[in-house]
Amino acid sequence: MTKKSQGEPTPPDLMVELAGKLKPSSDVQQIPLQIEEKQAFLLYLKTVVDGLQLQNIVIKPFFELSSERHFEAYVNSLPNKVKMPAKEELLIELTKGNVLLVIQDRFVLLDLRKVNSDTVLQTTIEPTIHGPQLALSESLETNINLIRQRYHDSSLKIETMQLSDQSHRSIAILYDEKVVKKSILKAVKKKLNQLDTPLVQSSGDFQLYLTDKKFTLFPNTIITERPDRIIYNLTGGKVVLLVDGSPHSIVLPVVFFDFLVSMEDVYHAFWIAKLTILLRYIALVICITLPGLYVAVTSYSPEVFRTELALTVAGSRIGVPYPSFIEVLFMLVFIELLTEASIRLPKAISATATTVGGLILGTAVTEAALASNIMIIVVSLVAISTFVIPVNEMSYSMRISRLFLLGYASLFGLAGVILGFLGIIIYLVNRESFGEPYLRIVAKNREEEAKGDNK
Known part of the structure; x- marks a missing residue:
């Protein structure tokens, strides 16, 4: 390192080059440290670096230690020290909150980043009653x-x-x-x-x-x-x-059955856990097949019902001006709109708005004979069954799959529901997740698998 005629230290060429590439950003800091014969240089972005750590870990010890050799030995022993990357990656490291320190023409990278996202959050998507209530953070x-x-x-x-x-x-x-x-x-x-x-x-x-x-x-x-x-x-x-x-x-x-596992099952007694798991699988079948079954039975095979129930369903549809397929599709779209509204609205009003909207519009639809009372029950049961699925990604898949079954039911009746359901199973059987069969039910012993992979 060289010095100007006035005694002001000149930073190394690499540091000058890096600072030039970061400018004209206003948070670029290139600071010389000098006392008597000791000197060092700092380059960092102050918006992503913890200033208090920088003062206590780097700047203060520099002025307290007797020589550059002692300061360099101190810096090399810090747990914040990061392995120096290639020259082209230094800019990326600086933007992450690392500080570039130069001592006697030797470069050291220190991790002194300011982290404002390390707060551990509460569980919101997968809540449980008995399990841990803290989730991950953004750090x-x-x-x-x-x-x-x-x-x-x-x-x-x-x-x-x-x-x-x-x-x-x-x-x-x-x-x-x-x-x-x-x-x-x-x-x-x-x-x-x-x-x-x-x-x-x-x-x-x-x-x-x-x-x-x-x-x-x-x-x-x-x-x-x-x-x-x-x-x-x-x-x-x-x-x-x-x-x-x-x-x-x-x-x-993952396999398909992983999406129906809730961590609540781990904290319950055996039979309670088995019962809740059984309820989830029942809900899964209901949410995917019930709209199609309603259309298939009312439009093609009303004899499947008992006479009294068939007459009740037929009586509830008196005055409805379109086929059951349009009726079901209309109500499913209405439920999807309510679900999306509950997600997008501010939390302070989402519950009230969707509840009041569902009650008022549901009542108005039946009074206007745009849908039957039985249809309201069916759609409500479908919506509740969808929310029972623990993992949100699978609930979205089920919401789309039931539309396919609804289309098959409107074309082919009960046979269409069965064929569509078998088609979904065949599709799942032919899927893999990183080499694992998607519908794998019985897993081998883990130790046997590990031994087999290591051979």
């Missing part, structure tokens, strides 16, 4: 800490990588090396290395890039906010992905 380090605090086993491995998109977000890959299938882990890493995405902002859009088939109907991964579900899946040999800046994790591979 990758905090999320890893939450999992480490609950999973005290040296077999838990955490690998990090950086995406090559415009956000350059950090990704953490978590797995238990004792039980994970090596073929699955290899497939996941291969997929991550092959990602070519313009921008990743959260786990929600990141999971879409992990799916091989763009127009697939059923989800290939599970997104969860619960640390206990993450640990439950880690012990099951699955791989978990954490995205920096997202309060959700991605679990893969």
